[in-house]
Amino acid sequence: YGGTFSIPWMLINGEDEAGFTYHYMTEVVDEGPIILQDSVDITPTDTAYSLYHRILHAALAYLPCALEKSMIDDVPGRPQASERSYYPRELPYDGVIDPRWNESKIERFIRAMYFPPFEPAVVELDGEQHEIVSFQQYQRLMSDG
Secondary structure (H helix, E strand, C coil): CECCCHHHHHHHCCCCEEEEEEECCCCCCCCCCEEEEEEEECCCCCCHHHHHHHHHHHHHHHHHHHHHHHCCCCCCCECCCCCCCECCCCCHHHHECCCCCCHHHHHHHHHHCCCCCCCCEEEEECCEEEEECCHHHHHHHHHHC
């Protein structure tokens, strides 16, 4: 997953882990040789908010090592894989739940859209939009609606 809005898509797509990469900067975005990479496990309760912060803390722990490696002349880095998924800098599915999705995707989508202070996922019901912050809330709304 490359680009700037990858964490929500990792959750929506049901990935098991999320990675981070330190790489050299080049004229082409996200194409520089890799200095260091690692990953964190994605838990069944992770939201975009919790996963972002866990990745950030893990990446910060490696910052001194990445800086040191980048200053050594004989560490040129290794080429990035040519096959990556890029997603646009916009809300997946405009932030709207499609009730035709299976329950697993809806649950992952709700977690992927949870990133306070930004608006959570929404579902349209009887011409009204309802903000949804948990799968349990979604189930209650849909069974009452």
